[in-house]
Structure formats: structure tokens, C-alpha cells
Amino acid sequence: MSHFAAATRALVKKLGTQVVLTSPEKLHEAGFDSSKILFHPSALVHPRHNEDIGALLSLANKHKVPVTVRGSGTTLTGAAAPLLGGWVLQLKGWDKIRIDAEIGMAHVGTGALVADIQAAAEAQGWFYPPDPSSKAYCTIGGNIACNAGGMHGGKYGVTRDYVLALEGFLPTGEFVRWGTATKKFSAGFNLRDLWIGSEGMLGVITGATLRLIPKPAERYTFLAAFKDECAAFAAARDLFSQRIQPAICEFLDRFSVHCAESATGRAVFAGQSGRPVLLLELAGSASELRDQKKQLIAWAKRLAVAHRAARTREEAEELWAVRRKCSGAMFELGDSKLNEDIVIPARNYEKFARFLDTLRKKSGLSIPTFGHLGDGNLHVNIMYRKADPAQCHAAEEAVQALMEKVVSLDGAISGEHGIGLAKTPFLSLQHSPAQIGAMKAVKAALDPNGILNPGKMFERFEVWKHPRLAVKLPWDHK
Ligand SMILES: Cc1cc2nc3c(=O)[nH]c(=O)nc-3n(C[C@H](O)[C@H](O)[C@H](O)COP(=O)(O)OP(=O)(O)OC[C@H]3O[C@@H](n4cnc5c(N)ncnc54)[C@H](O)[C@@H]3O)c2cc1C
Numbered sequence: 001m002s003h004f005a006a007a008t009r010a011l012v013k014k015l016g017t018q019v020v021l022t023s024p025e026k027l028h029e030a031g032f033d034s035s036k037i038l039f040h041p042s043a044l045v046h047p048r049h050n051e052d053i054g055a056l057l058s059l060a061n062k063h064k065v066p067v068t069v070r071g072s073g074t075t076l077t078g079a080a081a082p083l084l085g086g087w088v089l090q091l092k093g094w095d096k097i098r099i100d101a102e103i104g105m106a107h108v109g110t111g112a113l114v115a116d117i118q119a120a121a122e123a124q125g126w127f128y129p130p131d132p133s134s135k136a137y138c139t140i141g142g143n144i145a146c147n148a149g150g151m152h153g154g155k156y157g158v159t160r161d162y163v164l165a166l167e168g169f170l171p172t173g174e175f176v177r178w179g180t181a182t183k184k185f186s187a188g189f190n191l192r193d194l195w196i197g198s199e200g201m202l203g204v205i206t207g208a209t210l211r212l213i214p215k216p217a218e219r220y221t222f223l224a225a226f227k228d229e230c231a232a233f234a235a236a237r238d239l240f241s242q243r244i245q246p247a248i249c250e251f252l253d254r255f256s257v258h259c260a261e262s263a264t265g266r267a268v269f270a271g272q273s274g275r276p277v278l279l280l281e282l283a284g285s286a287s288e289l290r291d292q293k294k295q296l297i298a299w300a301k302r303l304a305v306a307h308r309a310a311r312t313r314e315e316a317e318e319l320w321a322v323r324r325k326c327s328g329a330m331f332e333l334g335d336s337k338l339n340e341d342i343v344i345p346a347r348n349y350e351k352f353a354r355f356l357d358t359l360r361k362k363s364g365l366s367i368p369t370f371g372h373l374g375d376g377n378l379h380v381n382i383m384y385r386k387a388d389p390a391q392c393h394a395a396e397e398a399v400q401a402l403m404e405k406v407v408s409l410d411g412a413i414s415g416e417h418g419i420g421l422a423k424t425p426f427l428s429l430q431h432s433p434a435q436i437g438a439m440k441a442v443k444a445a446l447d448p449n450g451i452l453n454p455g456k457m458f459e460r461f462e463v464w465k466h467p468r469l470a471v472k473l474p475w476d477h478k
Contacts, residue, residue: 154374
């Protein structure tokens, strides 16, 4: 920490102690994210206005101090943790939300919570579809920086598909705007899209203009159980081939269903305990849904071993409980979890299911898997006991084997969480040296002093070898 002390004193002199916080409690708070690995920043900075950010970045460049931008710290990858110390910049209070109800746009500050943006849009008959499970806590700035997804991805796409314009700061401290509040923009290089998914390494986002779509009038929730995982995958493809695009198509394998059943104390379908399920939600106008409902029921009769639809809001909540309960209940299988958000192309689902069965046998670990089948973004949860070195080693080997398999099946090592620290050992599986070289060249061009979120993405960091903090975060029950 000490070699940043003089620079931090200069920052305090410039911005004041109300903006630059250095108490041990504040530094601890800013020292980790949901990966729970602790690092030690020299200051947590809450800027009041653009001038504060410009001044901070210019001092950071002058003194070569790392700057880690922080939203709410819900990232699971270590992306928001200040690996090399320095200053954590958190745009607390930058949370204005203004809905343009005439044309369907939202103008938002980077610190606005995603659930608040959705609620504000829906209050005016509009809909902002990207819906990470963490939406009640995470910021739109964090979602843009990670290109966050969620359950709606298959039908509606991810954060990238809704960002019309961005404003913020280059790492070197100049204020910039990428795009305007128009639905089309083709003037010059598209650096807006370069910022989306850049994980706080290419710029500081201060605000965004988002595209909204009309709020679907009706929803229809449906749960179907299948003989085995391969039958569930084939059934999902069958449904999509009928040109039915559910707003949500969540898959839970038999191990995830087992976790949900043991948490609720009852079978999801009587007599069909532990069968994999698809949780589906159709969304649209009443007339759109009328035909689709009929098609869905005929589909389930043909391919599922059991199915039921929700007739009321309460019944829909009951079906949703299966999905909501499974993630937390997994901790009965191990006190630690490596949650890998990989993507598999639909044509390779069955190959992947067979691979997971082999991986379970070989590693001796429980690996419940669930996720978003609409876009192939599955969450593979490798469960292990932290105090057991053999299990830790098996988990480490299982992640390596998983990532190699995902890439060999033409998939992606991350669909929504990003690279951060957690996926750095696998970036070179996904990208060739030329591709990584191009990314590094962009980083060097925009951030010549390497001050924004250094040590992430390109440097190898083995997350599982680092002790985790035993803290409970507000979103840990999810
Ligand atoms: C319980 C739980 C469920 C989750 N479910 C999902 C899910 O369904 N889908 C999904 O995609 N993710 C999910 N996540 C991961 C996480 O919530 C997302 O990655 C989210 O986008 C992070 O937002 P945040 O505000 O917490 O950002 P942080 O965690 O604070 O930061 C994340 C990254 O964004 C950068 N960043 C943040 N703000 C800015 C800014 N203003 N300018 C530039 N860079 C910035 C940071 O430097 C960091 O690299 C989940 C996490 C938890 C804990």
C-alpha cells in the first residue's frame, strides 16, 4: 500500500476526505467482490461529479496508481477486486433513471440498479429484458461492463442488445460519448461496443441510454419433466424448431432437481422424483399466446414424462420455487462451489451431457448443472469441500477438463460472468495468440499506463488457490 501513499495524499488534497475514504472499514469493504478474495486498496473514492473523475484519472496516470471501478461488487469472477491495490472508484449515487415513454428509451446513471430500471420501465408500459438473478443489487454500469445476461437471453438477448449510447471517461481522463439517443448510429468506429464487456479495463462508464421494448401483456408459466437430460435437450430443440421462442427456458438436471426437492421437502412431480425439468415462460399478447399454449401442451404430451401449467400467479410462483431453491440447496453437496457459466451450442447438448457424467465419475464430485437453454448458457456447479485437499485438487482438474471440453464443442468459457480473475487460466483456450494480441493492443492504445483494472483478463491467476473470506454478502442467499 505504501508506495501509493503520496499519490493518495495528493488525491485527498484535491478531492477532500468526504470523497476520498481511507478508513480501514471502507478499504475492507472495497477490497473484495463476490469472489471473496481480499486485496488492499489505498482509497475508496465516491466522486460527486465528472470533474472528480477527470481529476482522479489524471492523478492516477501521473503517479501510475491502479484504479478499479466498482458497481455493487456482485461479480463472481474477481473482476471488481483491486488486485494490485490503488484506488477503488465507486459511482455511488449516480443512479438517476429517466424513461422516455414516447419512444421507449431509458437514460440512466451508471449506479442505477437493474431492478429499479426494469420497474421504472414497466410502470410506463415498457420492458427492459436483461435480468441477471442479481438484478436487485447490481448496477447497470456493472452489467454493461460485463455484458450481463440472464434468463431472458434466448428470446430477447443480453445487455449489449439494449445499449444505444454510453458516456464516461477514457483511462487517460478525457470525457467521451459513444453514440446518441438514437436507434441508429453509424458514425465512426463503434467504441461503444468495445466498452460493453470490457470489465472496467477500457473506460469508466458514467451513464447510458438504453433501448426498451413494449412490455409483454401476458405470461404463461409451464414446467415439464423428462426421462433424462438428453431427452430434455432434444425436447427443447424440438420446441425451438416449431418457431416457439419462450421468454424463459430454464433447464435443471436431475442433480439440481434433487437439490430443489430436498430443500422444499417434496417431489416436483409426484412419482417422477429427480427427473430433469424445463421451466418455460411464454410472453406476448393474448392472441400470440393462445396458439403457442396449445402447441406447448401438445409438445409436452408428446415428449415429457410429466407436465403442468400455472393457472394463477401463486401457481406460477410455486413452479418458480423449483428454480429458485436449487442453487442455494447445492451446498448440501459441498461447502464450496465453482460456478462456471459456460455456453454450449444446441447441436452439442447431448455430447456435453455425456461428458458431464464422465466428469462426475472421474472427479468423484457432485456437479449439478442448470441454466438458460434458450441460449445454451449453462451453469455448471462443481461442488467440493474446502478442507479436503483431494477434493480441492479434483475440483481444479475438473474445471480445466470442463473448459477444454467446452472449447472443443465450439462453446464459450463464459456467457455472462466474464473473465475477471477466475477465467484467466482459460482465455488462451478460447482465443488464439493473434486474438489475445489484438485485445492487448486495444488495451495499450486506450490505457497506455495500464491503470484501469490491471492484472485482470490476460495475467494467469488461479482463484481456487487463494483463501476466500468467510463473509456473508447481502445476495448470498440467492
Ligand atoms: C447471486 C448472484 C447472481 C448472479 N446472476 C447473474 C446472472 O444471472 N447473469 C449475469 O450476467 N451475472 C450474474 N451475476 C454476476 C454479477 O451480478 C454481474 O456480473 C453484474 O453485471 C455485476 O454488476 P455490479 O454492479 O455488481 O458490478 P461489479 O461486480 O462491481 O463490477 C463488475 C465489473 O464491472 C466493472 N465496472 C463496474 N462498474 C463500472 C463502470 N461504471 N465503468 C466501467 N466498469 C465498471 C468492474 O470494474 C468489474 O470489472 C450474479 C452474481 C450474483 C452474486
